[in-house]
Amino acid sequence: MRLSRSARPALVVSLLVAGLTAPIATAAAGEPGRSDRPDVIAHRGSSGVAPENTLAAITTAREHRADSVEVDVQRTADGELVLLHDCTLERTTDVEEVFPDRESYALSDFTSDELARLDAGSWLSPEFAGEPIPTLREGIRALGPRTDLLLEVKVCAGEEDLGKAVADALREIPGYLPRAVATDSLVVQSFDHDETRAFHDELPEVSVGLLFGARPTDAELADAAGWAQQANPRHTLTDQALVDQVHALGLDINVWTVNAESDMRAMIDLGVDGVITDYPQVLREVLRAG
Template sequence: MHVRPAAAAAAAFLGLTLSLLCGPASYAAPGPGSAAPGPLGLGGPAVYAHRGASAYAPENTLEAVDLARRLGFDWVENDVQRTKDGELVVVHDDTLARTTDVEQLFPGRAPWRVKDFTAAEIARLDAGSWFGEEYAGARVPTLRQYLDRVRRNQQRLLLEIKKPELYPGIEEQTLRVLDRAGWLDRRHVSGRLVVQSFSADSVRTVHGLRPDLVTAFLGTPKVADLPAYAEFTDRINPWHTTISADWVAAVHRLSGAHGRAMEVDTWIVDDAATARKVRDMGVDGIITNAPDVVREAVGGF
């Protein structure tokens, strides 16, 4: 889902207006199974800006993070992969073709996999023009650049370790970068950071290395299998089409790795009707490309 320049400008204006009215967002993380108060006193599920405000700006760029901030959103989500020379970068696909001009700059290097390019080569790529001319020149950020921007914006981060099977040791490396960027202190660990992955082994590894961190597994395990996940994770984050109210309740009945009721943050929900549907199922959070649409629909924060 992409919104072209006029809509993006309108979204940015809306965000500026909300910022002026409400001031900087600084909301406490919701407790398990609860709906914490959001802006203007609203309650509802937490709303996560998926890859930044990616309906209105190029995904996983600093521009998308900043737009999420202007729209008043505290939580942003990103994806982490590794370059040929060992730098962690923020990009969703394991190839660079969809969201950059890599085919023009490096025409002879198909299939343009992230792991086959150095950080310096990736830094040359335009990661914005594919989305809209107004974003020409946006770059693929390194993880450190991304962390610094999210921290400067006083936002919170849902960090996804993407395709860890391609990058042995990426869990430990990600934790080192988080530590050096000041993201593993008590303040961040207690309410500003969640690490997730589609790989149960990767989530288990992160939990083993940093048992204090909140972690999430991306997927929809069978109810009978949930207790095994509860041993090493705090949240189960499923695709919205795969869940029911009974399944959400089954997750909530379990205590996760930190002894609290497990949570459910569902993805990717971009329309009002689906947002209300999953809210009524009892989800704790909604991950969305269009956070403003979801917030208006469910009163989330």
């Protein structure tokens, strides 16, 4: 994961809010030393071929030579941090078979021991039968020393203080945080910008990113430039003007979720810093082909 750009002077932020960034954006597009090859970021692991957010998906992403793995983190009823995208368990586990009489299948209503009874792999293929829901610690261990982590804090209804809980959990993994900070191999992001800020307040030395489901406004980007390192929008919202605007503010931009080869090439041509994809092996081939 490349080091984030240095923040521009406050004047740039003021100009952005005023809508006067075109000259600055043009200059930033030609900034010396910028790589024209984006990071390959495996979305929920190599989720195109392995069950998302599992150890199998993470290890497959390593085999596919992903630069970074993006996973989602949530909290169980007994406070364990685990990797899962959906707020409920039905889509990617056999929870309805194992616990047929439960009134709620929200992950936050299950303990870690209960989750350990679930199969999180068979929904995709019998090949992955018995694949468990991993803990955050298990997921980090599966990354190994050469693959970076893009960790999404998934805030579901009723969840509070998850950003702080993630910070606390990362502190408790022996040796992980000093190494991750020294190598710039960890970024924490979320659609919930308040929880992102709460995490940042706890661990300001760790890079953070803001996810955007709608095109970010000038004001949102100006605010992000004051404390975050990344602004990460949906790829269908991203054009050259947005990429240049984000770069002019000293931020990196990772786009999601890019699965078609034509879209991969389009994002590469725009000069984004990272491409988040279910198929990192395909993106790697697209980059190799030039």
